Amino acid sequence: MNAADTTTAPDDGRRYVLTLGCPDTTGIVASISGFLAEIGGWITEAAYHSDETSGWFFTRQSIRASSVDLAAEQVRERFAAVARQLGPETEWRLTDTGETKSVVLLVSKDSHCLLDLLARAERDELPARIEAVIGNHRDLESITTRFGIPFHHVPFPKDPEGKTAAFARVRSLVDVHDPDAIVLARFMQILPADLCADWAGRAINIHHSFLPSFVGARPYHQAFERGVKLIGATCHYVTADLDAGPIIEQDVSRISHEQSPTDMVRLGRDIETLVLSRGVRWHLEDRVLVHGRKTVVFA
Structure with missing residues (x-):
């Protein structure tokens, strides 16, 4: 032709x-x-x-x-x-697009992002197959297997040697699928630098804050202490710099002095699920081009 x-x-x-x-x-x-x-x-x-x-x-x-x-x-x-x-x-x-893409999810205890992605995949709203879910706790095992997806439990000891071994196990479970995306769906562990490098451009995180503000743990509580009027969530690629990778998608919700940290966490979950699902979908549809610390997103 x-x-x-x-x-x-x-x-x-x-x-x-x-x-x-x-x-x-x-x-x-x-x-x-x-x-x-x-x-x-x-x-x-x-x-x-x-x-x-x-x-x-x-x-x-x-x-x-x-x-x-x-x-x-x-x-x-x-x-x-x-x-x-x-x-x-x-x-x-x-x-x-005729070649099916694959995703592996990493989780801890929070279920909202996991449930959202599993449901979207089941409704064929996610242009990929979820191959496995890996959790450092067993809390989300029954939810995962309910969707017919394998769940792998990898406990994370507190000692450095134990964590190194745990991440080695996670690496082996992920790499066997050679996935197009490794999604940290509220996985409350910091990836070591070698994994960040090897999974560069594929590891995607959802941070429950409108970055670059309030990096690290308990961002909603940090935001409450600062008296912010907007809370948000950020979907970004994972790099060795904590919560500083190229940003794919963000969104916010207005709050007032009446909201407690608990209220902010509840409202934030809705934003997190939407922001993560958009970011993952755009990545899988090859709509995100990374250049240095920034992205161009043809959404």
Whole structure:
């Protein structure tokens, strides 16, 4: 099939998604659109961002897979030449929505984020399969198995050697699935630096605060002590810097002096579930491009 063809296969909903970031210059859009036209690609969604501060250009292109007479790997091989022309710093990837993505969830005792993601996955609202849930307590085991998903209990001793062994066990349970996302759904343990590095760009956390304010533990209580009028939640990628990874999504709720810390925790749970589900979905749909400490989100 080529650009001259006047017919194409029926749209089955499957897409090739191309994301790219490179130093900004003239002709980038022409290079990409020219390549897609050459292979007969039918563009269903296109987003662009030129960042004047960093001097970088970002794009996300969604193409009907049925319009292209090439497998995803063949498209990657051919587009690599275009990427090379855009410069050695170019970062890009092409994914196939026909290939099911996978997620592993890490949890502790709070159930709201876990329940929300499990329910969305069951309703086919999450573009991935949840392979397993790993918890450092057994509190959420029955909820998880009720959805037919394996639950692995990995206790975390307080001594450093015990924690190191526990994280090694978590790593082995996660890496066997090679997941597209490792979601810390209120997992109340700080990932060691080596895991942050190995899972970079895949480990996603929900922090119950509107970062960068109130990092660390008990942020709602910190916010109460400061008398804030807005509370929020932040979905971000995990890095070795505590609660300082690139931010994917945030939201807030207005409060008043009448709300106690308990009230704030209750209200915050609603925000956390929405923010986390949005962030995870956008990540799985390749809508999040990371550049340094920031993200571009084509939501």
